[in-house]
Amino acid sequence: MVKNIIKIALIILLLACGYLSAVKLWDHYMIKPWTRDARLRNNVIGIASYLNAKVDSVYVKENQFVHKGDTLFSVDKRDYINAYKEAQRTLAVLNEERNQAQSEYNRRIELPKGLVSKEEVDQKSFNLSIAKSKYSQQLTKVEKARIALSRIATLATVDGYITNISSFKGSYIKVGQQIMSLIDANGFYFYGYFMETQLANITPGDRAIIKLMAYPDQMIYGEVINVARGIADYSNTSSSGSLHKVDPTYEWARLAQRVPVLINITYVPPEVRLTSGLTATIEIENQNDK
Template sequence: MLIKRLTNFSFKIVFSCLFLVAVLLIVSDIWAPFTTDATIQKRISNVTSQVNGIVQNVYVSNGEQVNKGDVLFSIEDQDYISLLASSKADYIITQQNIESLNAQLQSDKANLKIQHAEYNKVLHHFKRFKKLFNAHQISEDDFEQSKTDSELALAQIELAEANLQKTQASLGENKSNGQYLQAKANLERAQLNLERTKVKAKQAGIVTNLQLSTGDYVSNNTSPLLLVDNQHGWLIANFNEKGIKALSHSQKVLVVYDAFPGQVFEHRIDSIDYAVDTGVGIIGKASTTNTSERWIRKSQSFPARINIGNESHDLIAGSKATVMVVSEDNIFWRSFSQLVMHTISLLRYIY
Protein backbone atom coordinates (compact mmCIF):
# COMPACT_ATOMS: atom_id res chain seq x y z
CA MET A 1 0.00 0.00 0.00
CA LEU A 2 2.83 2.35 0.92
CA ILE A 3 4.61 1.61 -2.35
CA LYS A 4 1.44 2.39 -4.29
CA ARG A 5 1.08 5.71 -2.49
CA LEU A 6 4.71 6.59 -3.12
CA THR A 7 4.30 5.66 -6.78
CA ASN A 8 1.20 7.83 -7.13
CA PHE A 9 2.90 10.69 -5.33
CA SER A 10 5.99 10.41 -7.53
CA PHE A 11 3.82 10.33 -10.62
CA LYS A 12 2.00 13.46 -9.50
CA ILE A 13 5.29 15.20 -8.80
CA VAL A 14 6.72 14.28 -12.22
CA PHE A 15 3.47 15.20 -13.97
CA SER A 16 3.33 18.52 -12.15
CA CYS A 17 6.93 19.33 -13.05
CA LEU A 18 6.35 18.46 -16.68
CA PHE A 19 3.16 20.48 -16.73
CA LEU A 20 4.97 23.44 -15.17
CA VAL A 21 7.81 23.20 -17.68
CA ALA A 22 5.29 22.99 -20.54
CA VAL A 23 3.46 26.08 -19.28
CA LEU A 24 6.74 27.96 -18.87
CA LEU A 25 7.83 27.01 -22.39
CA ILE A 26 4.54 28.28 -23.78
CA VAL A 27 4.78 31.53 -21.84
CA SER A 28 8.46 31.87 -22.71
CA ASP A 29 7.47 32.58 -26.33
CA ILE A 30 6.64 36.05 -25.07
CA TRP A 31 9.43 36.69 -22.54
CA ALA A 32 12.23 34.36 -23.70
CA PRO A 33 11.43 33.16 -27.26
CA PHE A 34 12.61 29.67 -28.09
CA THR A 35 12.97 27.88 -31.45
CA THR A 36 14.40 24.67 -32.84
CA ASP A 37 14.05 26.00 -36.40
CA ALA A 38 17.50 27.53 -36.84
CA THR A 39 19.91 26.86 -39.70
CA ILE A 40 23.51 27.79 -40.50
CA GLN A 41 23.90 29.75 -43.74
CA LYS A 42 27.08 30.60 -45.63
CA ARG A 43 28.03 32.39 -48.82
CA ILE A 44 27.92 29.88 -51.66
CA SER A 45 29.25 30.77 -55.10
CA ASN A 46 28.10 28.91 -58.20
CA VAL A 47 31.14 28.32 -60.39
CA THR A 48 30.20 28.53 -64.07
CA SER A 49 32.20 28.62 -67.26
CA GLN A 50 31.78 31.74 -69.39
CA VAL A 51 32.70 29.81 -72.54
CA ASN A 52 31.51 26.51 -73.94
CA GLY A 53 33.74 23.52 -74.52
CA ILE A 54 35.12 20.19 -73.40
CA VAL A 55 36.88 19.95 -70.04
CA GLN A 56 40.60 19.41 -70.54
CA ASN A 57 41.80 19.23 -66.92
CA VAL A 58 40.29 19.36 -63.43
CA TYR A 59 42.74 20.80 -60.89
CA VAL A 60 40.73 20.47 -57.66
CA SER A 61 38.95 17.77 -55.71
CA ASN A 62 35.78 17.82 -53.66
CA GLY A 63 36.31 19.30 -50.19
CA GLU A 64 39.55 21.08 -51.15
CA GLN A 65 40.23 24.61 -49.86
CA VAL A 66 41.05 27.04 -52.69
CA ASN A 67 42.03 30.69 -52.77
CA LYS A 68 40.70 33.48 -54.92
CA GLY A 69 42.27 33.28 -58.40
CA ASP A 70 43.17 29.56 -58.24
CA VAL A 71 42.49 27.64 -61.46
CA LEU A 72 39.70 25.13 -60.86
CA PHE A 73 39.46 23.50 -64.29
CA SER A 74 40.35 24.24 -67.90
CA ILE A 75 38.55 23.89 -71.23
CA GLU A 76 40.14 22.79 -74.51
CA ASP A 77 41.44 25.99 -76.07
CA GLN A 78 42.41 25.06 -79.66
CA ASP A 79 39.30 26.64 -81.16
CA TYR A 80 39.78 29.79 -79.09
CA ILE A 81 43.44 30.05 -80.11
CA SER A 82 42.40 29.84 -83.77
CA LEU A 83 39.70 32.44 -83.23
CA LEU A 84 42.24 34.76 -81.58
CA ALA A 85 44.64 34.35 -84.53
CA SER A 86 41.83 35.14 -86.97
CA SER A 87 40.82 38.20 -84.96
CA LYS A 88 44.43 39.41 -84.88
CA ALA A 89 44.64 39.07 -88.66
CA ASP A 90 41.41 41.03 -89.12
CA TYR A 91 42.68 43.69 -86.76
CA ILE A 92 45.96 44.03 -88.67
CA ILE A 93 44.11 44.24 -92.00
CA THR A 94 41.87 46.94 -90.56
CA GLN A 95 44.90 48.88 -89.33
CA GLN A 96 46.42 48.66 -92.81
CA ASN A 97 43.16 49.91 -94.29
CA ILE A 98 43.24 52.83 -91.84
CA GLU A 99 46.81 53.65 -92.88
CA SER A 100 45.74 53.49 -96.52
CA LEU A 101 42.84 55.84 -95.82
CA ASN A 102 45.20 58.24 -94.03
CA ALA A 103 47.44 58.26 -97.08
CA GLN A 104 44.40 58.79 -99.32
CA LEU A 105 43.29 61.65 -97.09
CA GLN A 106 46.64 63.40 -97.52
CA SER A 107 46.45 62.82 -101.26
CA ASP A 108 42.92 64.25 -101.44
CA LYS A 109 44.00 67.33 -99.48
CA ALA A 110 46.96 67.85 -101.81
CA ASN A 111 44.72 67.38 -104.88
CA LEU A 112 42.27 69.95 -103.51
CA LYS A 113 45.08 72.47 -103.17
CA ILE A 114 46.16 71.78 -106.74
CA GLN A 115 42.60 72.22 -108.02
CA HIS A 116 42.28 75.52 -106.16
CA ALA A 117 45.55 76.71 -107.68
CA GLU A 118 44.41 75.60 -111.15
CA TYR A 119 41.05 77.32 -110.68
CA ASN A 120 42.72 80.58 -109.62
CA LYS A 121 44.91 80.42 -112.71
CA VAL A 122 41.96 79.72 -115.03
CA LEU A 123 39.82 82.35 -113.31
CA HIS A 124 42.54 84.96 -113.80
CA HIS A 125 42.75 83.92 -117.46
CA PHE A 126 38.96 84.22 -117.82
CA LYS A 127 38.87 87.70 -116.27
CA ARG A 128 41.61 88.88 -118.65
CA PHE A 129 39.76 87.40 -121.67
CA LYS A 130 36.55 89.05 -120.49
CA LYS A 131 38.19 92.48 -120.59
CA LEU A 132 39.66 91.73 -124.00
CA PHE A 133 36.28 90.51 -125.29
CA ASN A 134 34.55 93.67 -124.04
CA ALA A 135 37.22 95.68 -125.86
CA HIS A 136 36.51 93.60 -129.03
CA GLN A 137 40.11 92.41 -129.08
CA ILE A 138 39.37 88.65 -129.06
CA SER A 139 36.73 86.50 -130.64
CA GLU A 140 33.60 85.28 -128.89
CA ASP A 141 34.81 81.65 -129.25
CA ASP A 142 37.99 82.41 -127.32
CA PHE A 143 35.95 84.11 -124.57
CA GLU A 144 33.50 81.21 -124.29
CA GLN A 145 36.36 78.74 -124.14
CA SER A 146 37.94 80.59 -121.20
CA LYS A 147 34.57 80.69 -119.48
CA THR A 148 34.13 76.93 -119.98
CA ASP A 149 37.64 76.32 -118.65
CA SER A 150 36.83 78.25 -115.44
CA GLU A 151 33.59 76.33 -114.93
CA LEU A 152 35.41 73.01 -115.42
CA ALA A 153 38.09 74.08 -112.94
CA LEU A 154 35.37 74.93 -110.37
CA ALA A 155 33.75 71.53 -110.97
CA GLN A 156 37.11 69.86 -110.32
CA ILE A 157 37.32 71.67 -106.96
CA GLU A 158 33.86 70.40 -106.02
CA LEU A 159 34.85 66.87 -107.05
CA ALA A 160 38.07 67.08 -105.03
CA GLU A 161 36.10 68.32 -101.98
CA ALA A 162 33.62 65.45 -102.37
CA ASN A 163 36.46 62.90 -102.55
CA LEU A 164 38.04 64.46 -99.46
CA GLN A 165 34.75 64.26 -97.52
CA LYS A 166 34.28 60.64 -98.61
CA THR A 167 37.74 59.69 -97.37
CA GLN A 168 37.20 61.55 -94.09
CA ALA A 169 33.88 59.76 -93.57
CA SER A 170 35.50 56.37 -94.24
CA LEU A 171 38.34 57.18 -91.89
CA GLY A 172 36.13 58.55 -89.12
CA GLU A 173 37.01 61.18 -86.56
CA ASN A 174 39.13 60.61 -83.44
CA LYS A 175 39.68 56.89 -84.27
CA SER A 176 35.93 56.27 -84.51
CA ASN A 177 36.23 54.19 -87.66
CA GLY A 178 33.54 51.50 -87.46
CA GLN A 179 35.60 48.70 -88.98
CA TYR A 180 38.54 49.49 -86.71
CA LEU A 181 36.40 49.55 -83.57
CA GLN A 182 34.68 46.29 -84.56
CA ALA A 183 37.99 44.56 -85.26
CA LYS A 184 39.44 45.81 -81.98
CA ALA A 185 36.35 44.62 -80.05
CA ASN A 186 36.53 41.19 -81.73
CA LEU A 187 40.22 40.89 -80.84
CA GLU A 188 39.62 41.83 -77.19
CA ARG A 189 36.70 39.39 -76.99
CA ALA A 190 38.82 36.59 -78.49
CA GLN A 191 41.63 37.29 -76.00
CA LEU A 192 39.14 37.33 -73.12
CA ASN A 193 37.48 34.07 -74.22
CA LEU A 194 40.88 32.39 -74.45
CA GLU A 195 41.64 33.50 -70.87
CA ARG A 196 38.23 32.21 -69.81
CA THR A 197 39.14 28.66 -70.86
CA LYS A 198 40.91 28.56 -67.49
CA VAL A 199 38.08 28.82 -64.96
CA LYS A 200 39.31 30.50 -61.75
CA ALA A 201 37.84 30.86 -58.27
CA LYS A 202 36.26 34.27 -57.76
CA GLN A 203 36.41 33.85 -53.98
CA ALA A 204 38.22 31.71 -51.44
CA GLY A 205 36.25 28.70 -50.31
CA ILE A 206 35.83 24.95 -50.11
CA VAL A 207 35.01 23.01 -53.28
CA THR A 208 31.60 21.39 -52.87
CA ASN A 209 29.32 19.26 -55.05
CA LEU A 210 32.02 18.73 -57.68
CA GLN A 211 30.37 17.07 -60.68
CA LEU A 212 33.07 17.38 -63.27
CA SER A 213 35.63 15.17 -64.97
CA THR A 214 37.92 15.33 -68.00
CA GLY A 215 35.97 15.07 -71.25
CA ASP A 216 32.73 16.54 -69.90
CA TYR A 217 31.08 19.29 -71.94
CA VAL A 218 30.32 22.50 -70.07
CA SER A 219 28.42 25.59 -71.14
CA ASN A 220 27.85 29.01 -69.65
CA ASN A 221 24.52 27.97 -68.14
CA THR A 222 25.82 25.00 -66.13
CA SER A 223 27.34 24.98 -62.64
CA PRO A 224 29.59 21.94 -62.23
CA LEU A 225 30.76 22.88 -58.73
CA LEU A 226 30.18 25.21 -55.79
CA LEU A 227 32.50 27.21 -53.55
CA VAL A 228 31.50 27.58 -49.91
CA ASP A 229 32.99 30.51 -48.00
CA ASN A 230 33.81 28.74 -44.74
CA GLN A 231 35.22 31.88 -43.12
CA HIS A 232 31.91 33.71 -42.90
CA GLY A 233 28.64 32.27 -41.71
CA TRP A 234 25.53 33.22 -39.80
CA LEU A 235 22.57 31.57 -38.11
CA ILE A 236 19.00 32.16 -39.28
CA ALA A 237 16.51 31.45 -36.48
CA ASN A 238 12.77 31.48 -37.14
CA PHE A 239 10.89 32.70 -34.05
CA ASN A 240 7.18 32.77 -33.33
CA GLU A 241 5.70 36.22 -33.92
CA LYS A 242 4.48 36.34 -30.31
CA GLY A 243 8.04 36.95 -29.20
CA ILE A 244 8.87 39.84 -31.52
CA LYS A 245 8.87 42.36 -28.67
CA ALA A 246 11.56 40.38 -26.87
CA LEU A 247 13.92 40.58 -29.84
CA SER A 248 16.15 43.48 -30.75
CA HIS A 249 19.48 44.22 -32.36
CA SER A 250 22.39 42.88 -30.23
CA GLN A 251 19.97 40.85 -28.08
CA LYS A 252 21.78 38.02 -26.31
CA VAL A 253 20.76 34.46 -27.26
CA LEU A 254 21.84 30.98 -26.19
CA VAL A 255 22.50 28.49 -28.98
CA VAL A 256 22.87 24.71 -28.94
CA TYR A 257 24.22 23.25 -32.17
CA ASP A 258 23.22 19.73 -33.11
CA ALA A 259 26.85 19.23 -34.15
CA PHE A 260 28.20 20.15 -30.67
CA PRO A 261 26.21 18.22 -28.01
CA GLY A 262 26.83 19.24 -24.42
CA GLN A 263 27.87 22.80 -25.36
CA VAL A 264 25.91 26.04 -25.06
CA PHE A 265 27.10 29.11 -26.98
CA GLU A 266 26.33 32.76 -26.38
CA HIS A 267 25.72 34.93 -29.45
CA ARG A 268 24.03 38.19 -30.38
CA ILE A 269 21.22 38.97 -32.83
CA ASP A 270 22.60 40.86 -35.82
CA SER A 271 19.32 41.82 -37.52
CA ILE A 272 15.63 40.97 -37.76
CA ASP A 273 13.59 40.64 -40.93
CA TYR A 274 10.38 42.61 -40.59
CA ALA A 275 8.62 41.08 -43.61
CA VAL A 276 7.76 37.62 -44.88
CA ASP A 277 6.49 36.67 -48.32
CA THR A 278 2.78 36.80 -47.40
CA GLY A 279 3.16 40.33 -46.01
CA VAL A 280 4.81 41.97 -49.01
CA GLY A 281 2.62 44.01 -51.34
CA ILE A 282 3.63 44.01 -54.99
CA ILE A 283 2.79 46.95 -57.25
CA GLY A 284 0.49 45.94 -60.08
CA LYS A 285 -0.88 42.83 -58.36
CA ALA A 286 -4.20 42.39 -56.59
CA SER A 287 -4.39 41.70 -52.88
CA THR A 288 -4.44 38.09 -51.73
CA THR A 289 -6.10 36.53 -48.69
CA ASN A 290 -5.40 33.45 -46.62
CA THR A 291 -8.08 30.88 -47.48
CA SER A 292 -7.53 28.78 -44.33
CA GLU A 293 -10.79 28.22 -42.40
CA ARG A 294 -9.21 26.66 -39.32
CA TRP A 295 -10.39 28.14 -36.03
CA ILE A 296 -6.97 27.70 -34.44
CA ARG A 297 -4.19 28.57 -36.85
CA LYS A 298 -0.44 28.39 -36.50
CA SER A 299 1.26 31.67 -35.65
CA GLN A 300 3.51 33.28 -38.22
CA SER A 301 7.27 32.86 -37.94
CA PHE A 302 9.84 35.50 -38.76
CA PRO A 303 13.62 35.15 -39.22
CA ALA A 304 16.35 36.71 -37.14
CA ARG A 305 19.97 36.72 -38.25
CA ILE A 306 22.47 35.82 -35.52
CA ASN A 307 26.16 36.59 -35.60
CA ILE A 308 27.99 33.36 -34.66
CA GLY A 309 31.61 34.51 -35.02
CA ASN A 310 34.28 31.84 -35.45
CA GLU A 311 31.95 28.92 -34.73
CA SER A 312 31.04 28.89 -38.44
CA HIS A 313 34.43 27.34 -39.31
CA ASP A 314 33.44 23.97 -37.84
CA LEU A 315 29.85 23.97 -39.11
CA ILE A 316 28.53 23.11 -42.53
CA ALA A 317 25.94 25.23 -44.33
CA GLY A 318 22.57 23.76 -43.38
CA SER A 319 23.56 22.65 -39.87
CA LYS A 320 20.67 22.81 -37.40
CA ALA A 321 20.56 24.53 -34.02
CA THR A 322 18.26 25.40 -31.14
CA VAL A 323 18.06 29.04 -30.03
CA MET A 324 16.61 30.73 -26.96
CA VAL A 325 16.59 34.43 -26.16
CA VAL A 326 18.08 35.54 -22.84
CA SER A 327 16.11 38.20 -20.96
CA GLU A 328 19.04 40.01 -19.38
CA ASP A 329 16.79 42.26 -17.28
CA ASN A 330 14.79 39.43 -15.69
CA ILE A 331 16.70 37.02 -13.45
CA PHE A 332 13.92 34.38 -13.55
CA TRP A 333 13.73 34.14 -17.34
CA ARG A 334 17.50 34.41 -17.60
CA SER A 335 17.90 31.45 -15.26
CA PHE A 336 15.11 29.55 -17.01
CA SER A 337 16.82 30.03 -20.39
CA GLN A 338 20.09 28.74 -18.99
CA LEU A 339 18.37 25.68 -17.49
CA VAL A 340 16.45 24.82 -20.64
CA MET A 341 19.38 25.21 -23.02
CA HIS A 342 21.84 23.25 -20.87
CA THR A 343 19.27 20.47 -20.61
CA ILE A 344 18.81 20.46 -24.39
CA SER A 345 22.58 20.42 -24.92
CA LEU A 346 22.77 17.17 -22.91
CA LEU A 347 19.82 15.67 -24.76
CA ARG A 348 21.70 16.28 -28.03
CA TYR A 349 23.95 13.35 -27.08
CA ILE A 350 20.92 11.11 -27.52
CA TYR A 351 19.19 12.56 -30.58
Protein backbone atom coordinates in the same frame (compact mmCIF):
# COMPACT_ATOMS: atom_id res chain seq x y z
CA MET B 1 1.61 23.05 18.06
CA VAL B 2 5.21 23.51 16.94
CA LYS B 3 4.90 20.51 14.60
CA ASN B 4 1.83 22.05 12.95
CA ILE B 5 3.66 25.34 12.43
CA ILE B 6 6.59 23.48 10.89
CA LYS B 7 4.25 21.55 8.58
CA ILE B 8 2.50 24.75 7.50
CA ALA B 9 5.86 26.45 6.92
CA LEU B 10 7.08 23.53 4.82
CA ILE B 11 3.87 23.56 2.78
CA ILE B 12 4.19 27.30 2.19
CA LEU B 13 7.85 26.85 1.25
CA LEU B 14 7.02 24.08 -1.21
CA LEU B 15 4.23 26.14 -2.75
CA ALA B 16 6.56 29.12 -3.06
CA CYS B 17 9.22 26.97 -4.72
CA GLY B 18 6.63 25.52 -7.06
CA TYR B 19 5.37 29.00 -7.93
CA LEU B 20 8.87 30.31 -8.60
CA SER B 21 9.69 27.28 -10.73
CA ALA B 22 6.47 27.74 -12.68
CA VAL B 23 7.24 31.43 -13.23
CA LYS B 24 10.75 30.59 -14.35
CA LEU B 25 9.51 27.94 -16.77
CA TRP B 26 6.84 30.29 -18.10
CA ASP B 27 9.47 32.99 -18.64
CA HIS B 28 11.81 30.55 -20.36
CA TYR B 29 9.30 28.90 -22.68
CA MET B 30 6.72 31.62 -23.29
CA ILE B 31 8.47 34.98 -22.88
CA LYS B 32 12.22 34.59 -23.39
CA PRO B 33 12.88 34.22 -27.14
CA TRP B 34 14.01 30.76 -28.10
CA THR B 35 13.42 28.30 -30.90
CA ARG B 36 14.31 24.80 -31.92
CA ASP B 37 13.63 25.65 -35.55
CA ALA B 38 16.91 27.16 -36.71
CA ARG B 39 19.20 26.40 -39.63
CA LEU B 40 22.88 26.93 -40.27
CA ARG B 41 23.20 28.56 -43.68
CA ASN B 42 25.98 29.75 -45.92
CA ASN B 43 26.80 31.89 -48.92
CA VAL B 44 27.00 29.17 -51.56
CA ILE B 45 28.65 30.33 -54.79
CA GLY B 46 27.76 28.54 -57.98
CA ILE B 47 30.88 27.92 -60.10
CA ALA B 48 30.03 28.00 -63.79
CA SER B 49 31.85 28.18 -67.09
CA TYR B 50 32.42 31.46 -68.90
CA LEU B 51 32.88 29.61 -72.20
CA ASN B 52 31.44 26.92 -74.44
CA ALA B 53 34.14 24.25 -74.47
CA LYS B 54 35.29 20.86 -73.28
CA VAL B 55 36.62 20.58 -69.75
CA ASP B 56 40.39 20.18 -70.01
CA SER B 57 41.25 19.68 -66.31
CA VAL B 58 39.54 19.72 -62.91
CA TYR B 59 42.06 20.64 -60.22
CA VAL B 60 39.92 20.08 -57.11
CA LYS B 61 38.18 17.22 -55.35
CA GLU B 62 34.90 16.96 -53.49
CA ASN B 63 34.93 18.80 -50.14
CA GLN B 64 38.44 20.14 -50.74
CA PHE B 65 39.37 23.44 -49.10
CA VAL B 66 40.58 26.08 -51.54
CA HIS B 67 41.95 29.59 -51.19
CA LYS B 68 40.80 32.64 -53.08
CA GLY B 69 42.58 32.67 -56.44
CA ASP B 70 43.16 28.90 -56.66
CA THR B 71 42.43 27.37 -60.07
CA LEU B 72 39.32 25.16 -59.93
CA PHE B 73 39.08 23.94 -63.52
CA SER B 74 40.06 24.87 -67.05
CA VAL B 75 38.61 24.27 -70.50
CA ASP B 76 40.19 23.44 -73.87
CA LYS B 77 41.87 26.66 -75.01
CA ARG B 78 42.87 25.79 -78.59
CA ASP B 79 39.81 27.27 -80.30
CA TYR B 80 40.09 30.46 -78.25
CA ILE B 81 43.80 30.86 -78.99
CA ASN B 82 43.06 30.53 -82.71
CA ALA B 83 40.17 33.00 -82.46
CA TYR B 84 42.41 35.54 -80.72
CA LYS B 85 45.18 35.16 -83.32
CA GLU B 86 42.68 35.48 -86.17
CA ALA B 87 41.20 38.61 -84.59
CA GLN B 88 44.70 40.12 -84.32
CA ARG B 89 45.48 39.30 -87.96
CA THR B 90 42.26 40.92 -89.12
CA LEU B 91 43.04 43.95 -86.98
CA ALA B 92 46.43 44.28 -88.66
CA VAL B 93 44.81 44.22 -92.13
CA LEU B 94 42.20 46.81 -91.12
CA ASN B 95 44.94 48.97 -89.66
CA GLU B 96 46.70 48.99 -93.06
CA GLU B 97 43.44 49.88 -94.77
CA ARG B 98 42.84 52.68 -92.29
CA ASN B 99 46.35 54.06 -92.84
CA GLN B 100 45.87 53.85 -96.63
CA ALA B 101 42.55 55.68 -96.42
CA GLN B 102 44.12 58.33 -94.20
CA SER B 103 46.99 58.79 -96.63
CA GLU B 104 44.67 59.15 -99.64
CA TYR B 105 42.52 61.66 -97.82
CA ASN B 106 45.55 63.70 -96.71
CA ARG B 107 46.88 63.87 -100.27
CA ARG B 108 43.57 65.16 -101.59
CA ILE B 109 43.20 67.93 -99.04
CA GLU B 110 46.84 69.03 -99.52
CA LEU B 111 46.35 69.63 -103.26
CA PRO B 112 45.65 73.19 -104.41
CA LYS B 113 42.01 74.06 -104.88
CA GLY B 114 40.79 73.37 -108.38
CA LEU B 115 43.01 70.32 -108.93
CA VAL B 116 40.62 67.98 -107.12
CA SER B 117 36.84 68.07 -106.96
CA LYS B 118 34.89 68.45 -103.73
CA GLU B 119 33.09 65.19 -104.49
CA GLU B 120 36.39 63.29 -104.58
CA VAL B 121 37.50 64.80 -101.28
CA ASP B 122 34.17 63.90 -99.73
CA GLN B 123 34.48 60.33 -101.03
CA LYS B 124 37.97 59.95 -99.55
CA SER B 125 36.69 61.36 -96.26
CA PHE B 126 33.85 58.84 -96.31
CA ASN B 127 36.27 55.98 -97.05
CA LEU B 128 38.43 57.08 -94.12
CA SER B 129 35.44 57.12 -91.77
CA ILE B 130 34.47 53.60 -92.87
CA ALA B 131 38.04 52.35 -92.39
CA LYS B 132 38.25 53.88 -88.92
CA SER B 133 34.88 52.38 -87.96
CA LYS B 134 35.92 48.89 -89.11
CA TYR B 135 39.19 49.18 -87.21
CA SER B 136 37.37 50.27 -84.04
CA GLN B 137 34.90 47.39 -84.31
CA GLN B 138 37.75 44.92 -84.78
CA LEU B 139 39.52 46.32 -81.71
CA THR B 140 36.42 45.39 -79.72
CA LYS B 141 36.48 41.87 -81.19
CA VAL B 142 40.17 41.49 -80.29
CA GLU B 143 39.44 42.57 -76.71
CA LYS B 144 36.54 40.11 -76.47
CA ALA B 145 38.79 37.32 -77.78
CA ARG B 146 41.46 38.30 -75.24
CA ILE B 147 38.93 38.25 -72.38
CA ALA B 148 37.65 34.83 -73.50
CA LEU B 149 41.21 33.52 -73.54
CA SER B 150 41.77 34.86 -70.01
CA ARG B 151 38.73 32.88 -68.84
CA ILE B 152 40.08 29.51 -69.86
CA ALA B 153 40.81 28.85 -66.17
CA THR B 154 38.15 29.50 -63.52
CA LEU B 155 39.42 30.63 -60.13
CA ALA B 156 37.99 30.51 -56.61
CA THR B 157 36.50 33.87 -55.64
CA VAL B 158 36.67 33.23 -51.87
CA ASP B 159 38.25 30.85 -49.38
CA GLY B 160 35.96 27.86 -49.01
CA TYR B 161 35.02 24.26 -49.66
CA ILE B 162 34.27 22.67 -53.02
CA THR B 163 31.17 20.51 -53.25
CA ASN B 164 28.77 18.98 -55.77
CA ILE B 165 31.21 18.59 -58.67
CA SER B 166 29.11 17.53 -61.67
CA SER B 167 31.48 17.76 -64.67
CA PHE B 168 34.89 16.26 -65.27
CA LYS B 169 37.65 16.16 -67.91
CA GLY B 170 36.17 15.61 -71.33
CA SER B 171 32.70 16.89 -70.48
CA TYR B 172 31.32 19.58 -72.80
CA ILE B 173 29.95 22.55 -70.91
CA LYS B 174 28.15 25.70 -71.97
CA VAL B 175 28.35 29.30 -70.83
CA GLY B 176 26.70 29.67 -67.43
CA GLN B 177 26.49 25.92 -66.80
CA GLN B 178 27.23 25.31 -63.13
CA ILE B 179 29.64 22.45 -62.60
CA MET B 180 30.42 22.78 -58.88
CA SER B 181 29.62 24.85 -55.79
CA LEU B 182 31.91 26.79 -53.47
CA ILE B 183 30.87 27.10 -49.82
CA ASP B 184 32.28 30.33 -48.39
CA ALA B 185 34.39 29.38 -45.35
CA ASN B 186 33.64 32.77 -43.78
CA GLY B 187 30.03 32.97 -44.87
CA PHE B 188 28.23 30.86 -42.24
CA TYR B 189 25.26 32.33 -40.40
CA PHE B 190 22.06 31.19 -38.72
CA TYR B 191 18.44 31.79 -39.50
CA GLY B 192 16.23 31.22 -36.47
CA TYR B 193 12.47 31.07 -36.95
CA PHE B 194 10.83 32.70 -33.92
CA MET B 195 7.13 33.00 -33.09
CA GLU B 196 5.73 36.45 -33.70
CA THR B 197 4.83 36.72 -30.01
CA GLN B 198 8.56 36.73 -29.20
CA LEU B 199 9.65 39.44 -31.63
CA ALA B 200 9.10 42.30 -29.17
CA ASN B 201 11.93 40.83 -27.07
CA ILE B 202 14.41 40.52 -29.96
CA THR B 203 16.53 43.48 -31.04
CA PRO B 204 19.68 43.78 -33.17
CA GLY B 205 22.77 43.31 -31.03
CA ASP B 206 21.19 40.76 -28.69
CA ARG B 207 23.37 37.79 -27.82
CA ALA B 208 22.40 34.40 -29.24
CA ILE B 209 23.25 31.10 -27.57
CA ILE B 210 23.21 28.32 -30.13
CA LYS B 211 23.34 24.54 -29.87
CA LEU B 212 23.63 22.41 -32.98
CA MET B 213 21.80 19.11 -32.92
CA ALA B 214 25.03 17.51 -34.16
CA TYR B 215 26.99 18.98 -31.20
CA PRO B 216 24.53 19.24 -28.28
CA ASP B 217 27.29 19.75 -25.68
CA GLN B 218 29.01 22.60 -27.52
CA MET B 219 27.94 26.24 -27.25
CA ILE B 220 28.10 28.53 -30.26
CA TYR B 221 27.60 32.23 -29.73
CA GLY B 222 26.18 34.78 -32.11
CA GLU B 223 24.62 38.19 -32.43
CA VAL B 224 21.22 39.19 -33.78
CA ILE B 225 21.69 41.16 -37.00
CA ASN B 226 18.09 41.86 -37.93
CA VAL B 227 14.54 40.52 -38.09
CA ALA B 228 12.94 39.80 -41.46
CA ARG B 229 10.47 42.47 -42.56
CA GLY B 230 8.23 40.11 -44.48
CA ILE B 231 7.12 36.49 -44.79
CA ALA B 232 4.87 34.84 -47.36
CA ASP B 233 1.13 35.13 -46.80
CA TYR B 234 -0.38 31.71 -47.51
CA SER B 235 -3.84 33.25 -47.70
CA ASN B 236 -2.76 35.55 -50.54
CA THR B 237 -0.30 33.69 -52.73
CA SER B 238 -0.43 36.31 -55.49
CA SER B 239 1.41 38.82 -53.28
CA SER B 240 4.06 36.52 -51.80
CA GLY B 241 6.71 37.28 -54.40
CA SER B 242 10.10 36.03 -53.20
CA LEU B 243 9.43 36.46 -49.48
CA HIS B 244 10.47 33.83 -46.93
CA LYS B 245 8.08 30.89 -47.07
CA VAL B 246 7.85 29.69 -43.46
CA ASP B 247 5.55 26.77 -42.63
CA PRO B 248 3.07 27.94 -39.97
CA THR B 249 2.78 26.20 -36.59
CA TYR B 250 -0.24 26.02 -34.32
CA GLU B 251 0.02 27.01 -30.68
CA TRP B 252 -3.19 26.02 -28.85
CA ALA B 253 -6.04 27.06 -31.15
CA ARG B 254 -4.48 30.20 -32.58
CA LEU B 255 -2.01 30.36 -35.42
CA ALA B 256 1.39 31.78 -34.49
CA GLN B 257 3.47 32.86 -37.46
CA ARG B 258 7.20 32.30 -37.36
CA VAL B 259 9.53 35.03 -38.55
CA PRO B 260 13.16 34.55 -39.65
CA VAL B 261 15.82 36.24 -37.52
CA LEU B 262 19.31 36.59 -39.01
CA ILE B 263 22.14 35.78 -36.58
CA ASN B 264 25.82 36.35 -37.17
CA ILE B 265 28.28 33.87 -35.64
CA THR B 266 30.78 35.35 -33.19
CA TYR B 267 32.32 32.19 -31.67
CA VAL B 268 32.58 28.56 -32.71
CA PRO B 269 34.32 25.94 -30.52
CA PRO B 270 37.31 24.30 -32.23
CA GLU B 271 35.61 20.90 -31.97
CA VAL B 272 32.63 21.99 -34.06
CA ARG B 273 32.70 21.44 -37.84
CA LEU B 274 30.17 23.72 -39.48
CA THR B 275 28.07 22.18 -42.24
CA SER B 276 25.46 24.22 -44.05
CA GLY B 277 21.93 22.92 -43.42
CA LEU B 278 22.40 21.67 -39.84
CA THR B 279 19.55 22.28 -37.39
CA ALA B 280 19.98 24.15 -34.14
CA THR B 281 18.31 25.49 -31.02
CA ILE B 282 18.73 29.20 -30.39
CA GLU B 283 18.08 31.21 -27.25
CA ILE B 284 18.22 35.00 -27.29
CA GLU B 285 19.59 37.05 -24.40
CA ASN B 286 18.12 40.52 -24.51
CA GLN B 287 20.67 43.30 -23.96
CA ASN B 288 18.52 44.76 -21.18
CA ASP B 289 18.60 41.48 -19.27
CA LYS B 290 22.41 41.32 -19.05
